[in-house]
Amino acid sequence: MTTTARPSIPPMHQDGTGAVTGAQFLERLRQNPPTLYIDGQRVEDPTTHPATANMCRSLAGLYDLQFQEDLKDTLTYEEGGKRYARSFMIPRTKDDLRLIAESHRIRANYGLGFLGRAPDYMNANVMAAGVGAEYFNACSAAIPGDPKRDFAANMRRYYEFIRDNDLCLTHALTNPQVNRAKLASELPAPYIALGIVEETEEGVIVRGARMMATLPIADEILIFPSTVLRENADKSRYAMGFGIPTNTPGLSFQCREPIDVGRDPEDHPLSSRFDEQDAFVIFDDVLVPWERIFLLYDVELANKAYAGTDAVLHMAYQVVNLKIAKTEAFLGTAQSIVNAIGSGQFQHVQSKMAEIIIMLEIMKALEVAAREQAEPNEYGVMTPARAPLDAARNYYPANHARLPELLQLLGASGIIMMPSKADREGPLGPQIAKYLQTGNASAEDRLRLFRLAWDMSMSSFAGRQELYERFFFGDPVRMHSALYEVYDSSEAVARIQEFLNRR
């Protein structure tokens, strides 16, 4: 491998126009396609490749919502004569948080909550990291005022760059799953886990891999650690933070098998629209320019980066709003099935519907609690309260699987006996129309509904969603431990002590 003469990536442009349209987003992807590999082949243009074109179209639709007359004031905000996506806005008041929540919900509803990593998630990340950028100058390798190593200035500029150009980000935080009993430095080779190789005049060369980046059909990738590094050394080659374009030389994304298999949206209503893809990320001596470096070698700072800037809370706030939208989609679909087959008078059916309602109301209450108990952080950002968000991000992964299960229990054979669009239009069409109608709908409408329920609960798309919900915010086991460690139980303990002391 060579570490010299790598083409450098262009400097970050600060002259973006703010919020972009779907057409602008697609054109940008066409001009700068991420280096994706699917089924052994390089994807030359993700906007036309059969495995990614529909997802690109869906993302473009999301960008276009920003310009829809009735939504633009919610989905964007104005500053300095430009309009930006709302998820980049720095919340200063609780009312700002309410506006941000509203925009998260509208955008989440676009994908019925099944688009896990729409750009809002990472926008919230770079917003919080950008405002809290001073955190990065505490890094042992930072030199405030230095044109290369002023990491705070780099982070701040990166936020502005992403916001001003309305770029779409993916991210990859975890190391390859080679041996979880070992430290990154103890794996069979030093550069299996992504590591720093050397510093050059232009930047830092990195080599190795990261396990998972959802939505690799993005403009940029952000690299930070999430699973806490357990390296003992003060200075570790595995501690780093940076953001680079997804078409940076030496960077490749090995995508998983596509879930979108080219079926009509009537047959695969979610898979054909929202296969956001997940990719293994390989760095083959990638040069990261200095202006894109936010953190180097500092294990302690790397481990605390998400908490130290409160980025994790703004991301979790996007997530709680997204999961509300998703639960509402389950509620709407389940109730539509109950209405369609006339099962609403059975007590156990009502009880199953009540389970969904309870889950929805818990998530809604946690969102309100996070917003109402919000406080400005040390950087002046109105920050949603941690405890309700921690509750939401632990509660939902533990309970989500019940939602598809409830759909199966309510829909029963209806969720499998679903002739396709081609069947409906084929020789047996008249019989299908007769025998698969419902009390309140035509066979076509019934099949559309049950196909949606199938894609939410049984298809490959649904299976991937189930795994995603279990792990997307981290390992549930370690998330429980993290919650346990930060939660302040002292008042409750004191009350018990006081009770025990009563004589």
Ligand SMILES: Cc1cc2nc3c(=O)[nH]c(=O)nc-3n(C[C@H](O)[C@H](O)[C@H](O)COP(=O)(O)OP(=O)(O)OC[C@H]3O[C@@H](n4cnc5c(N)ncnc54)[C@H](O)[C@@H]3O)c2cc1C
């Ligand atoms: C569909 C999907 C999409 C994802 N998208 C992204 C993404 O866009 N970006 C991103 O960065 N990540 C993403 N992730 C990764 C996610 O962050 C991880 O799955 C999660 O952090 C768990 O890590 P892991 O998968 O490497 O599991 P592992 O850490 O390998 O865990 C495997 C098993 O071993 C146990 N285990 C391992 N180590 C320990 C330990 N130290 N203590 C206790 N138990 C342990 C775990 O509890 C678990 O049961 C995604 C994951 C999925 C499934």
